Amino acid sequence: MDHGADGRDDGTDSGADDDDGDGIVDGGPGDLASLTMALDEEFPSVIDVSLTTDRPGEAWLTYGLDGVMDQSTPRWTVDEALDTSVLGLKAARRYTVQAHVETADGDVLDSGVWKLTMGRRDGVLPAFDQTVDDPARQEGGFLLVTLMQADRSWIVALDHDGDYVWWHNAGEGRVVPTVKVSADGASVLYGSYDNGQLEDLGEVVRQPIAGGEQVRTRTVMAHHDFFEGPDGLIYWLAYENRDVDIDGVATTFTGDVVLRIHEGADDDASPTLVWDPFTVLPEPSISCSHVEEVMPSTRGHDWTHGNSLIYDPDSDGFVYVPRHLDRVMFVDRGRGELRWVLGADGTLDPAEGQEDVVVDGEPLVDHPHLSVGDEGMVAVFDNGDHRDPQASSVSVFEIDAGSQTWERTFHYTDPEGRFVPILGDIVDLPDGDWLTSWTNSGLIVELSPDGQVVRQLEAAVGTGTGRIVWVSDLYDLSAD
């Protein structure tokens, strides 16, 4: 449940022993040599901890609400001094916290008991109410999600209750559709673009979740999606124009190329071409009403509207989705070669996939988008712009590239017939459920494999939930 931007005290502590009014009751170092705890200046629901001990060992903290310390951090080796953070605490709630060191010979040194009230989330961030919850299906963990507002975007972490535990403002005038976790598990990575879609401001930002220095990588002509490669390079979707003769008139179409560059690159660095989808897609044409639109930023027709670039470490390949061409394409990263295409007409053969896939009847995918995909499976959020009735859905396809066959193993259409015209998302959870984001509806919905709604986080309509990432552990974002 949400506790509101204005905060709520547990009522377990009057603050009477908070002698300097900063919301912190200093419990002292106890058995430790020294101890300080303070709210992180940048992330006010993170506690920064510094301790020293005369006896080395393993240090950790226990903490909890209502005076009950029923939660615990990981353990860290401490020789003499340790600087660390407590993550995953609910905004505006009052926590009881204690530090401990277990020495090599098994003695446990305890600090005094501290009390700290977490900072309030920014007042412009919407509340999420949990409207459905099946207690038998408690997944725990945390949800990273982008929130796209009119003038800026946020990257936030919500806990299982839908309460804010972390939030980061990506800056005024920026739009952030995509958040990912870094390979080292310590940071979120996000693609940041001009909210007005006029200027080329593309960047990929590495933001450590426990605070610390950002790394910004300039990604020219970037839009929608990117990934961190196994070589440590940043790969991204970049707009690319081609002119095509249509009835004797040179007509400009905007598609995509995949580029890469070293992290931290600035405007002076030259990216490397990884893959050119123009070489395998059909000749550009006005294939639907969306392609008729001319994009202000590129002055070309919005031909591909590439929106997804997903890396698969097992096969060292990546998924690319040209939304307006209704297909999901899988590419070998090292060779820059197309492996297969899942098309609207159900073909899987790359050669067949070069055919025009606008077919009569119900297309397999209609203006899709995805965040989870590999050589053998893709989970698709289908915007369904051209379906009749116009409604969005999610599907999971098992792929067998060897035999060029596919099977749809999961399909869910919103019972209220919601239509999500931008983004939307679907990711897998460890217990086999699917977590879905219904962007402009402000809904994040967990679905069981048989299509039952087991949990729903609901914010105001128009909230703009972007891509989602479920993580089991905030201390190691890349943990399974």
Ligand SMILES: [Zn+2]
């Ligand atoms: Zn269209």
